Amino acid sequence: MNYLALVYYNEDIIRAMSQQEWDALNRECMACVEGLSASGHFVDGHALQATETATTVRLRDGKLTTTDGPFAETKEQLAGFYLLQARDLNEAIQLVGKIPPLRFGSVEVRPVRELQTEGNITGMVAGG
Amino acid sequence: MKAWLDRFYQQESRRVxxxxxxxLGDFDLAEExxxxxxxxxxxxxxxxxIPTNPRAWLVSAGRFRAIDQIRRRARHDAVLAQLAEQLAVTASDEPPEPIEDDRLRLIFTCCHPALSTDAQLALTLREVCGLTTEEVARAFLTKPATLAQRIVRAKAKIRDAGIPYEVPETSALAPRLQAVLHTIYLMFNEGYSALSGDQLLRRALADEAIRLARLLCELLPEPEAFGLLALMLLHDARREARIDSAGDLVPLEEQNRSRWHQDQIAEGRRIVLRxxxxxxxxxxxxQAAIAAVHAEAMRxxxxxxxxxxxxxTVLQGIAPSPVVALNRAVAVAMAHGPAQGLALMEAIExxxxxxxxxxxxxxxxDLxxxxxxxxxxxxxxxxxLALCEQEPERRFLRRRLATLPLSPT
Known part of the structure; x- marks a missing residue:
């Protein structure tokens, strides 16, 4: 199965880092990607620029609107993602355990859904 | 024969x-x-x-009926058809004998930390202990529909998020076992601590938790599984002495200790000593050792x-928490006088x-x-009193307050 691991952290923690600390963290992330690639689990992944660079786009009544900033104000902000190939959720959790910002942030793990022409599962239970 | 079958179902249905x-790789299909x-x-x-190996017979019969069922549904669905054929092939070369590891797999899957605590409890009681949805709902004071919904969601997450049906590998076992023990302890406390709700079903929860801990000790004899079993036995031994006839809590020092169940105490102590x-x-x-020391005192x-x-002090070292510090302060007050205990409590405050x-x-x-x-x-x-929400505890606090002598001033 493929799992998308969304990496979140509080950007204030990053802003408080020295250049050396920030570089060291980035080198750790590069090593993490190398390790996951070598073991055949890494499908894709990228780090993102900070949320100040974010633009949110919507289409309403046929009109495209754009607003400054991320989709929602949250305590932790989306910082990057990994697309991982794993046997099951247990393996995905083990792999995610290697992502360096996990020490001060969090990672949301979501199974990837294959789009189908019909009979798509909602992944949600009706009536809730 | 009917009575024998009923008993056999009670004993074997969860194993099968x-x-x-x-x-079959699917909870609902397996239940059907x-x-x-x-x-x-x-x-x-x-x-x-009765066949020579009734359990194997049931597994085999269940499996073939499930395959038939999928084949019927699969007439217009290539994916299902393929699944049915796969199952049929494996069915012909795998022995149908239930294995004990499957029960352990079921426990670890139902207590998977990716499920919410509520869902873990509901699923464990339903699937591992075999309680009906109505029973679980009554025990938790929720509507059967809400509880059924919770179970359906949990099963959907197991399927869609790919939670595997397995006992975690050694490297991941310790934290996962902690999650299982935590769920069992919650189940016990849900039954043991709460004073409201259906008393019989509350009792059933505590009994099921103890039974589950016994099963876990048998399947995976890890020290902490035994520690939890001993802890629950030693607490459960006091169940009748801790509530008075009016339904109020009786503090440990005021309990009629002749009403403690000595057989449970003896078993709990044996485990702790080992x-x-x-x-x-x-x-x-x-925590079991602490309960055992209390149990040893006849007065x-x-x-x-x-x-x-x-x-x-040792507990504070390995699992530090303010609640443990508070309990330690209470013990210090009893061992070395209220002034010393009070100093520790003021530090916590x-x-x-x-x-x-x-x-x-x-x-x-109290100090x-x-x-x-x-x-x-x-x-x-x-x-x-201002912070307490549970009515029996509030009554206890008000009684204490009423016994205070009037101030000399």
Whole structure:
């Protein structure tokens, strides 16, 4: 199965880092990607620029609107993602355990859904 | 025969279900298969006799019925058809005998930390313990529909997020076992601590938790599993003495100790003693050891408080928490006098970690009362009352407050 691991952290923690600390963290992330690639689990992944660079786009009544900033104000902000190939959720959790910002942030793990022409599962239970 | 079958179902249905889930890879399909297999047995066995290996017979019957079922549904669905053929192929070369590991797989899957605590409890009671949805709902004071929904969601997450049906590998076992033990302990406390709700079903929860811990000890004899079992036995032994005829809580020192169940105490103590010979005991074992020291005292005055202080000190070292610190302070007050205990409690209060925890103020009030600082005791009891929400505990606090002598001033 493929799992998308969304990496979140509080950007204030990053802003408080020295250049050396920030570089060291980035080198750790590069090593993490190398390790996951070598073991055949890494499908894709990228780090993102900070949320100040974010633009949110919507289409309403046929009109495209754009607003400054991320989709929602949250305590932790989306910082990057990994697309991982794993046997099951247990393996995905083990792999995610290697992502360096996990020490001060969090990672949301979501199974990837294959789009189908019909009979798509909602992944949600009706009536809730 | 009917009575024999009923008993056989009670004893074996969870074991057979656990194996069917592994073979069929789906909870709902396995449950349907289980029911059909038992229905078939009810019809066939009285006429043809009980097969040599009834469990294997049931697994086999359940599996083939499930395959038929999928084939029927699969007439217009290539994916399902393929699944049915796959299952049919594996069915022909795998022995149908249920294996004990399947029950362990079921426990670890139902107690998977990716499921919410509520869902873990509901699923474990439903699938592992075999309670009906209505029973689980009544025990938790929820509507059956809400509970059924919770179980459906949990099963959907297991399927869609790819939660595997397995016992975690050694490297991941320790934290996962902690999650299982935590769920079992919650189940026990849900039954043991709460004073409202259907008493019989509450009782069933505590019994199921103890039974589940026994099963876990048998399947995976890890020290902390035994520690939890001992802890629950030692607490459960006091169940009748801890509530009076009016339904009020009776504190440990006022309990009629002749109503404690000595057989459970003896078993709990045996387990604790065996565990204490080992090095590096865990938090459940230490809490069980503390409960064992209480259980050894035939009168409250005979309690070996110095030993309890020692055990809390070790517990604070391996699983530090403000609640453990508070309990240690209570023990220190009993062992070395209220003034020393009070000093520790005031330090906890200053840290602010238990600022809204009514038991901190109740314990403090008790020490102030013993130190004859009546006005301060009164203020602390009132603070505790303001924070406490459980009615029986509020009644207890009000009784304590009423027994305070009037201030000399």
């Amino acid at each position: 279900l656990a194996t069917l889930i592994r073979l 298969a289980l029911h059909e297999a038992f229905a078939a047995a009810m019809k066939q066995w009285p006429e043809e006799g 565990l204490m010979y080992r090095r590096g005991y865990g938090a459940y074992t230490l 409250a005055d005979d309690t070996d408080w110095k030993q309890i202080v020692g055990l809390y 200053t840290s602010g970690e238990l600022a809204t925890y009514h038991l901190l103020y109740a314990a403090k009030a 102030l009362r013993r130190l004859e600082r009546i006005e301060q005791a009164r203020a602390a009891y009132e603070r505790a």
